[in-house]
Amino acid sequence: MSKRLIRVQPDELLSNQHILKKQPLNVVLSNGNTIFGRLMAIDAVRLVLKDTRDHQHQIALSDLYEVVYDDDRGVVPPSRHASL
Known part of the structure; x- marks a missing residue:
């Protein structure tokens, strides 16, 4: 089954x-x-992220543009655009 990229904004x-x-x-x-x-x-x-080398990154939410992850559940998220 295909994956979908889910984009999460800092306020979410x-x-x-x-x-x-x-x-x-x-x-x-x-x-x-x-x-x-x-x-x-x-x-x-802030958020704390652990990378693949076990290094922790403390990231201020003010420096964040978005968070992206692969969703393999096959559920299509609601569109952010009213016309879609």
């Missing part, structure tokens, strides 16, 4: 943390850099 992270802690994530920063890893913790100011 706290409400979706139960899903995000189960997924390998790509954290895209405002400067264009991307960090791959697993979500360890999140609060109103």
Whole structure:
């Protein structure tokens, strides 16, 4: 079955943390850099991500552009665009 890329905006992270802690994530920063890893913790100011080398990255939510992960459940998320 195909996978779908799910994009989560910084203001949606706290409400979706139960899903995000189960997924390998790509954290895209405002400067264009991307960090791959697993979500360890999140609060109103920052998130902590552990990469594949077991290095922890503390990322300020203000530096965050979006979080992207693969969803293999086959469920299509609702569109962000009213016309779609």
